[in-house]
Amino acid sequence: MRKKILKILGVGFILLLVAALVAPSLLKGPLERLLRENINKNLNATVAWEDLDLSLVRSFPSASLRITNFSVINKAPFEGDTLASGNSLQLTMKITELFKKSEAIEVNTLTLDEAFVNIKINTENEANYDIAIQTASEPTEEEGSSEGFTFSLNKYQIKDSRINYLDESSKTFLRLTEVNHSGKGDLSASITELQTQTEAQVSFTSDNIEYIKNNPITLDADFELDLENQKYTFLENEARINELPLTFNGFVQSAANSTEIDITFNTPSSDFKNFLAVIPKVYVKELDGVSTTGNFTVDGMLKGTIDDTHIPKMDIKVSSDNASFKYPDLPKAVRNISINAHLKNETGITRDTYLTLGGITFKIDDEIFTASGTIRNLTENALINLALKGTLNLANIEKVLPIEMEQDLTGIFKADVTSNFDMQSIENEHYERIKSTGTASLTDFAYTDDAFRNEIRISSADVRFNPGNITLNEFKAQSGSTDMNATGTIQNLIPWIMAKQDLKGHFTVQSSRFNINDFMASEVEEGTQENGETKGQITEESIKIPDFLDATMDFTATKVIYDDIELDNASGTVSVRDETAHLRNMKSKVFGGDVVFSGNVSTLAETPTFAMNLDLQKIDIDASFKSLALLKYIAPIAQALDGDLNTTLVLNGSLDDNLVPDLSTLAGNALAQVLTAEINSESTPILSKLDEQLPFLNIGKLSLRDLSTALTFDNGHIEVQPFEFEVEDVTVTVNGSHGLDKSMNYNLSMDVPAHYLGNQVTSMLQKLSPEEASEMSLSLPVGITGTLTNPAVSLNTQGALQELTQKIIEKQKQELEDKGINILEDLLGGGNQTTTDTTTTTTGGTTTQQTTEVITDILGGLFGTKKKDSTDNGNNRL
Numbered sequence: 001m002r003k004k005i006l007k008i009l010g011v012g013f014i015l016l017l018v019a020a021l022v023a024p025s026l027l028k029g030p031l032e033r034l035l036r037e038n039i040n041k042n043l044n045a046t047v048a049w050e051d052l053d054l055s056l057v058r059s060f061p062s063a064s065l066r067i068t069n070f071s072v073i074n075k076a077p078f079e080g081d082t083l084a085s086g087n088s089l090q091l092t093m094k095i096t097e098l099f100k101k102s103e104a105i106e107v108n109t110l111t112l113d114e115a116f117v118n119i120k121i122n123t124e125n126e127a128n129y130d131i132a133i134q135t136a137s138e139p140t141e142e143e144g145s146s147e148g149f150t151f152s153l154n155k156y157q158i159k160d161s162r163i164n165y166l167d168e169s170s171k172t173f174l175r176l177t178e179v180n181h182s183g184k185g186d187l188s189a190s191i192t193e194l195q196t197q198t199e200a201q202v203s204f205t206s207d208n209i210e211y212i213k214n215n216p217i218t219l220d221a222d223f224e225l226d227l228e229n230q231k232y233t234f235l236e237n238e239a240r241i242n243e244l245p246l247t248f249n250g251f252v253q254s255a256a257n258s259t260e261i262d263i264t265f266n267t268p269s270s271d272f273k274n275f276l277a278v279i280p281k282v283y284v285k286e287l288d289g290v291s292t293t294g295n296f297t298v299d300g301m302l303k304g305t306i307d308d309t310h311i312p313k314m315d316i317k318v319s320s321d322n323a324s325f326k327y328p329d330l331p332k333a334v335r336n337i338s339i340n341a342h343l344k345n346e347t348g349i350t351r352d353t354y355l356t357l358g359g360i361t362f363k364i365d366d367e368i369f370t371a372s373g374t375i376r377n378l379t380e381n382a383l384i385n386l387a388l389k390g391t392l393n394l395a396n397i398e399k400v401l402p403i404e405m406e407q408d409l410t411g412i413f414k415a416d417v418t419s420n421f422d423m424q425s426i427e428n429e430h431y432e433r434i435k436s437t438g439t440a441s442l443t444d445f446a447y448t449d450d451a452f453r454n455e456i457r458i459s460s461a462d463v464r465f466n467p468g469n470i471t472l473n474e475f476k477a478q479s480g481s482t483d484m485n486a487t488g489t490i491q492n493l494i495p496w497i498m499a500k501q502d503l504k505g506h507f508t509v510q511s512s513r514f515n516i517n518d519f520m521a522s523e524v525e526e527g528t529q530e531n532g533e534t535k536g537q538i539t540e541e542s543i544k545i546p547d548f549l550d551a552t553m554d555f556t557a558t559k560v561i562y563d564d565i566e567l568d569n570a571s572g573t574v575s576v577r578d579e580t581a582h583l584r585n586m587k588s589k590v591f592g593g594d595v596v597f598s599g600n601v602s603t604l605a606e607t608p609t610f611a612m613n614l615d616l617q618k619i620d621i622d623a624s625f626k627s628l629a630l631l632k633y634i635a636p637i638a639q640a641l642d643g644d645l646n647t648t649l650v651l652n653g654s655l656d657d658n659l660v661p662d663l664s665t666l667a668g669n670a671l672a673q674v675l676t677a678e679i680n681s682e683s684t685p686i687l688s689k690l691d692e693q694l695p696f697l698n699i700g701k702l703s704l705r706d707l708s709t710a711l712t713f714d715n716g717h718i719e720v721q722p723f724e725f726e727v728e729d730v731t732v733t734v735n736g737s738h739g740l741d742k743s744m745n746y747n748l749s750m751d752v753p754a755h756y757l758g759n760q761v762t763s764m765l766q767k768l769s770p771e772e773a774s775e776m777s778l779s780l781p782v783g784i785t786g787t788l789t790n791p792a793v794s795l796n797t798q799g800a801l802q803e804l805t806q807k808i809i810e811k812q813k814q815e816l817e818d819k820g821i822n823i824l825e826d827l828l829g830g831g832n833q834t835t836t837d838t839t840t841t842t843t844g845g846t847t848t849q850q851t852t853e854v855i856t857d858i859l860g861g862l863f864g865t866k867k868k869d870s871t872d873n874g875n876n877r878l
Contacts, residue, residue, distance in 0.1 A: 045083060045131040046073045062108060065091045078120060078128040086115035086161070106188065108154055115161040123169045157182045170379075175203040177214070190228045193235070196221050202241075217241050221248070230254040234263070243277030245269070246298065258307035270295040272323040275339070294323025294337065304348045311350050316343040332399040336363040350379045364400060367391040382423045388415045394445070411445030411458070417465055419494060426495045434494060436465035454480035454518050463490070472507065480518030481561075485510045486553075502550040502577075511557040514570075516659075545603045549576040560588065563660060565627050567595070579604040583612075591627070593619035593644065599651075601659065608655035615648045618675065633663050633740060634670060634711060634718060636788050637686055641704065644675040663740050664716040674707040686744075686784065686791045693793045694782075696756040701728045716740035729753060742789060748782040754804055757797070764808055772811065778804045 039047045050069035071085040090111045120128045158181040165174040178201045185194035198219040204212040221237035233251040240246070250263035267274050275296040300316035318341040326333035340358035354376040361370045369390030376383045394409040417438035425433035445458040462474040470493045475486040488507030495501040552575045560567040572586030580602035588595050599612035616624070621641045625631050634649075653665035679687070679702045691699045702725070709723035722735040730753075736746030754764075754776040768776065780800045786792035 042133055043072075043131045044075050044133055046075065047071070048073075062092045062094055065093070072131075074128050074131070077122065077124075077126055081120065081128055082116065082118050083128055083131065084115065084117050086112060088113045089115075110156040111159070112157065112161065113159045115158065117161070117163045119163070119165045121167045121169065125169060154186070155182070155184050171206060171208065173203075173205040176200045177203075185225070187225070187227070191224070191226050194223045194225050196223065215242055238268070241278065244274050244298075245277075250302075258305050258310075260305055261302055261312050263302045264300065266299045267297055270297050272296045272320060272325060272337070274298075275320060275323070276325060289328040290325055291328070292323065292325045294320060296320045296323065296339070310348045311345065311353075313348050314343060314345045314353070317341070327400070327402055330399055330402065332364060332396055334362050334364055334400050336361060336368070338362075351377055353378045364393065364396045367393060367396075377422075384422070385418075385420045387418045388440075389417075390415065407448045409446070412443045413441075415440040419465070421494065426492070426501070429492070429501075431491050432468040435467050436470070436494065437467070438465050439463065440465070463493070472505070481513055481515045482518045483511055483513060488553075496548070502548050504550045505552075507551060507553045509553045509555045511555075511560075513559050513561070514557045515561040517561065517563070545576060545579045545581055545601070547579050551576055563658065565590065578602075591616075591619040591624040593617050595619070601655070603659075608659060609653070610655055610659075610661065611652040613648075613650050617646050618644045619647075621645045621674075629663065630661055630666075633666075634713065635672065636738065636742075637684055641674065641679055643704075645672060646675060647672040666716070667714045669713070670711045672709055672711070674704045679704070685789055689791050689793045690782075690784075693795060694750075696752070697727055697730060697750075699727065720746075730756075736784070738788065742787040744784055744786060744788060744791060746784040748784065750780040750782060751777055752780045752800075754778050757800070757804075764804060767808055768811065776804070776807065776811075778807070 036047075048071055049067045051067070053064075053066045053068070055064045055066070067089045069087065070089055072083040074081040074083050088111075090109075090113075091107050092109045093107050118128075122128075158179060161179040163176040163179055166172070178199070180200070181196065181198045183194050183196045186192050187194075196219070198217075198221075200217055201214045202212060202217050203210070203214055217240065219237065219239045221239070222235040224233040224235055226232070231251055231253040234248045237248055238245055239248065245268050246265050247268050248263055248265045250261070252263070253260045272292040272294045273290060273296075276290065276292070296318075297320070298316075298318050300314070302312040302314050304310065304312035306312060318339060320337055320339040323337040323339075324333055324335040325337075338359055338361040340360075342356040342358065343353070344356070345353040354374065355378065357371065357373050359370060359372045361368065363369075367390065369388075369392050371386070371388050373384065373386035375385075392413045394411045394413060397403060397409060415438070417436065417440055419434065419436040421434040421436075425431070440463050442458060442461045445461070447456045447458070456477060456479045459476045459478070460474055461472075461476075464471045464473055470490040472486065472488045472490060475484070477484045477486075486507050486509045488505055490503065490505040492501050492504050496503040552573065554573050556571045557567075558569065560570045567588040567590045570586070570588040573584045575582040575584070580600055582600045584598050586595075586597045594617045595614060596617075597612055597614040599610060601610045602608060621643050624645070630651075647670060649668065649670045651661070651666060651668040653667060654662040656662055679699065687699055690697060704725055707723065707725050710721040712719045712721075717737060717739050719737045720735055722733055724731060724733050726732070731751040733749040733751075734746060736744070738744045738746070753774070755773060757778075766773075778800045781796040783794040783796075784791055785794070
């Protein structure tokens with residue numbers, strides 16, 4: 001009998017185990033369809049998941065429902081936005097809940113892992129979490145009691161998650177990261193107690209100003225939940241912001257269209273170390289071993305209604321009196337610290353919130369610094385009244401706080417300034433409404449930045465605040481070999497300091513030496529590793545025009561160094577805006593002559609650009625062509641000249657990282673005039689090759705005085721318009737083009753005395769009189785191709801000889817005609833003329849002219865008596 005009972009129990013257990021294993025696969029499909037249909041039917045959003053897993057074994061005797069890789073995507077008006085997503089959502093419930101026909105399901109535990117919740121409220125005050133579809137009629141109380149999910153939670157968890165909250169109308173952004181939150185309580189009861197633990201990193205930004213960045217917060221709090229009346233009361237609790245402890249008392253109660261709040265909070269202790277705990281750890285590190293005196297307290301109250309027009313009344317005080325602190329490993333202490341800040345609203349109307357800084361004072365050594373003021377109308381057009389007074393040695397910052405600064409600061413800052421303004425005046429640039437008075441100065445300040453190659457040292461800067469503007473009385477600075485002295489006016493120093501606007505002003509800048517190379521940016525890049533250490537390599541970045549400037553500078557400099565070019569006595573006006581410098585009336589001495597230029601340089605785009613008009617007068621050819629790649633490119637043959645040059649250039653194109661023109665991008669035109677020039681044919685292959693191919697051409701006698709030419713260029717190609725010059729008695733006409741790749745295609749037409757061709761023309765010139773032979777010239781075409789360094793010269797002598805032949809034929813014809821007329825004149829005059837034959841020989845053949853026949857034809861034509869031919873019947877007579 002016992003064996004039979006054991007057998008029955010064993011079979012029953014096996015059947016139960018099989019059922020536990022098989023049932024989830026049978027129930028998964030219907031349950032998943034039920035969830036998808038009901039969720040997407042009742043929500044104005046698309047809910048999806050990758051997999052739904054139902055298990056009766058994992059959480060036995062409860063059932064476990066796990067949804068992985070889920071998402072909730074908004075529909076209009078937040079089309080495509082992610083409201084929520086996560087790695088997994090796991091629910092556990094009684095197995096019997098799976099077999100309920102109603103939709104009311106009791107859930108025991110909930111775990112949310114690696115989730116992202118993205119809450120957004122747009123400018124029309126619409127919330128993306130308001131996704132429930134409204135039905136035509138509200139359900140009755142009885143109907144409502146049996147619908148939806150009923151949570152009977154023993155425990156819930158949120159692990160490693162993120163929460164974003166953005167209110168576009170108020171420009172408020174709250175971000176919580178590394179969120180770990182858990183709670184225990186029976187949420188099915190109408191009144192219950194919930195125990196929670198929370199850890200997160202919090203960041204807060206308002207109106208584009210970041211007030212908190214990745215500050216750690218913790219909250220261990222017990223709440224009494226009155227779910228029927230939606231009232232939530234703080235019980236035992238403690239919160240920490242960084243290391244600042246706070247305790248809360250009071251409640252929050254939700255109603256249909258509003259929320260009632262009545263909360264007080266304070267610091268459980270008054271140790272001044274609590275104040276240091278508010279400062280992010282990245283600046284103050286650990287507080288162990290820090291000695292403090294004095295107190296620090298936070299007391300706050302929030303009470304009232306929150307709805308569309310009201311906020312709670314508030315009274316929050318932060319205070320400290322005669323406090324001090326000193327880090328054990330640092331040499332100096334901060335003493336006489338007093339803080340009196342008060343945030344208050346007595347009406348519940350948002351615009352009536354105001355902040356009072358009754359006085360913030362501290363002392364380092366014997367230097368005291370104080371700040372005070374008020375900010376009213378915080379949420380609309382904030383009205384700000386501030387006062388700063390005292391002295392601060394910037395080098396002491398690292399001596400009192402363990403701040404890991406990117407650079408060491410030095411300098412003495414002094415201020416005695418009061419300022420009164422409203423934010424609309426700043427945003428609308430009504431600077432005349434900014435009422436500021438007083439002075440501020442900075443001396444012996446040193447600053448390094450990746451944007452500059454060298455340290456910037458400001459020996460003195462002094463400003464005076466006046467209503468409407470600020471006067472820069474003095475500014476003396478040096479960086480590398482560059483020195484600067486400046487005075488002027490600043491329109492918007494306060495808006496610039498508040499990171500609201502670019503710095504605007506008009507300045508007069510003087511420099512004895514301004515080296516643009518000193519402002520080349522540099523950065524360290526990781527290189528090879530040696531002995532486990534990474535070796536850095538210094539690489540240069542492009543020079544950048546400061547993006548925070550919107551200013552005009554009248555500039556004079558005794559010497560300006562640009563790359564390896566030196567300009568003397570430079571002056572002009574530079575206007576900077578949007579990373580673009582506009583140059584006007586720029587003048588300087590350079591290469592022994594004068595330069596006047598205007599244009600612009602921009603580093604706004606990834607590739608810098610420029611547009612420039614230059615007028616160079618009486619510049620030394622040799623010096624300028626050795627220093628300027630631009631001139632070598634435009635007129636390479638001019639490198640062989642030694643003299644003076646005038647040229648005007650209209651250019652535009654791209655710049656390289658050193659703000660040097662990229663020749664392949666140049667477009668524009670140029671006019672050049674050589675004033676005086678001696679030539680060295682050996683210094684350029686082109687002239688050497690011409691000297692070799694044309695021995696009669698005495699390059700040393702080349703005259704380029706007052707030579708003028710015009711050029712056009714585009715995309716690395718130079719087109720030279722025809723121009724002429726002379727080499728003794730040879731006139732040369734040149735036109736053609738060359739490229740950035742040093743290729744050439746030039747045509748020279750030389751008007752050459754014929755006898756320069758020697759034996760090739762001797763026999764032809766013998767047909768002329770010595771005087772005529774010496775005066776005879778021909779056009780000799782010469783082509784120059786190849787490259788600037790390896791030119792090819794071709795002579796078209798055949799064409800020149802054909803031209804010479806034709807000239808001689810024409811010359812002889814003219815002489816024969818002239819002789820015929822002379823003979824006729826002799827006959828009519830009674831003289832005698834012998835009959836001779838004249839023969840002319842050319843390379844093209846022999847032509848024989850019978851002078852007698854010519855005369856007879858002429859006379860016959862005059863008197864009607866021509867030689868009778870075979871058709872003459874004697875009737876053709878006078």
